[in-house]
Amino acid sequence: SSLDEILFGEPTQPAMGRRKPYPKALSSLLRQLVYPSLAATRYLRRRRHAESDTLAVLTYHGVLPASYEAHDSFFDDAMIQADAFRRQLRFLKSNYSVITPEDCQQWLQGELRLPGGAVLLTCDDGLLNNVTAMVPLLQEEGLKCLFFLTGDSASDHPGIPWYFQLYFFLMLAPAGVSRMDFEASAIVLSLRSRAEREATWWRLMRELSKHDSKLRRVFLERLRVAAGLSENWEAAYRQDSGLRERYVPLSASDLSHLLKSDMTIGGHTLSHPVLARTTSELAWKEILEGRQALQQAVGKPIWAFAYPFGDAGSVTDREFDFAREAGYECAFLNFGGCVSDTSRHRRFALPRLHVSANMQISELEALVSGFDWSLRCWFGA
Template identity: 30%
Template sequence: MRSRHRLFTAGIAAIAAARADRWLHHLARGLGIVLMFHHVRPRRNVAFAPNQLLEITPEFLIAILVELRREGFDIVPIAAVPDRLRSDRRARPFAVLTFDDGYRDNVEYAWPILRQYESPWTIFVTAEFADGRGRLWWLELEQAIGELDRVVISRNGKLLSLPSRTLDEKQAAFDAVYRQLRAGPMERLRTVTAELASQAGISTDGLAAQFCLSWAELQDLAREPDVTIGAHTLSHPVLAKLHTTAAAREIAESKVLLERRLGRPIRHFAYPFGDRSSAGEREFRLVRNSGFATAMTSRPGHLFPYHADHLNALPRVSINGLFQNRAALRALFSGVPFLLWNRGRVAEIET
């Protein structure tokens, strides 16, 4: 995880130094871009924050909106994406703002800014988080390792014991456990994080209610014309790890439940995690069969005309909280990092 961050930092620095975001953007920039956010809140004064990549400050959100307009992007609602992808290539580029999981800070800190800048936005809601009973296991893992001096879990019948006293040890332990759990079954992931939380004396009850919007709050939000609410499954699993029947239920029933609770059609979906190991052709088919108009992955890239034929597998650009600076934004908005990532192709087919 840290090696990827170092590579990203070096890449952004190289693009900025060569001004590649200026002279290559006409080749790399697509018709539009879908930005992916999670938390928006004031900077936390904590030493150990391995999930910091999932949060940006309100001030940086303002910088994003200013930079989008400076670069000539129209900020449009998610419902406009299909038509914009079929529009004339000479049209102004567009940007869509999406927020995953349904965090309360999106309303508390992001929405006033978005309203001030007249920017429509979409929030993808995990139903069990709105119930107050979902498992924010990545937060459980962060809090547990933050408290523990040693992290002990079983692995293939053997104990894995990792020191966790210093900040470097804690980060290394978090990276190792996170990587191992993501590679295994969902049942083990949730069991292990619950066990670590118990060892650290941390209760897993109430985290969703603490950090995520309730149904009552979502019902109020659903009445706002500048807000679109989308589905993000029932329980936020890695869909690719589930049996087809279970994956179909997570997708289809999240739509039905949100429509029933909010009294609004739910036309848009985001895959939890959303990378290639989390969602593929089977999941894309299940989403299409469930009647969603669009679905968002987290595969990185801009939107191009051919994405009009792949509306159930659209790429997004994650706004990483570790890189809150204008150089990173200019590079991402130019499309140049994705041109390099895809080895000279403007984009990678998302199926």
């Protein structure tokens, strides 16, 4: 459109496709002035509807339970409040065409043409709040969602995900800098401030992804002891309803509930590692056996996959090949704008749009319209 040409000229892709945050001043200007103004003129809506046969795939990570008190923005900003989710669903339903996962499947196979302004809802990680808080709101609005679950959800009593455990233990470990010997290497724990603890968590996420679940448990057990937690520390998270719904994964019985609610289940590996950091043998095992575990639990094919984290630094061409060879029909990233008629043919690197906790409706519309991604490309953000 002409406004795009005036604003963007010739866009360039951000380095490595990463969705970096805008500078703080620019972010504030966009949130408070630019996006609301463009939404009020209906430009964003016209922009989206003018693009035929394209799809905006939204990524959620769940709805915060009513009894859970959000207190950690580093973790909780990935999830959305129930009222905000309801407002977003109603807005999308009224102004766009929210399609079903099966519509998307048919479109990718070339068997269906999408309506203007098509939007697909997806949700990653498969936590208990997906069933207790998210599905009721989807049913209330008559909408469907594609839920990406790890293989842990195929079990009757899945444990709290290892990356949550790692974060909890690091937050509670004594302040300072220490070293922990692990698998012939010394892991440095820099825990002098909250910022250092958060940075150490992400560094160890990548490091521990090189190892299988058994070795990760060995490291986490040592870290639990260092943090001064008892062996039954997890009981508190299961006894409190808010903590349980926030941090505990869905179980095999919950998968049946999802299907009975007419939702669709996709794969998300066995245990949610940073795939690009794993060995080829482990990456293949995570992708293939995650699908097999879910299929055995639900008794039907699992055709869609989402890469854990889904940024450009966590996925390589190797993972694209493995997803195809494991039998999936398509696989989703977590960046890259809308799926166009061209990019839909790259079925194992389909882009998505991440929805964050405090996103206003005008921001959501900038996301769905593709305007936000074009702006990021222009800025190289």
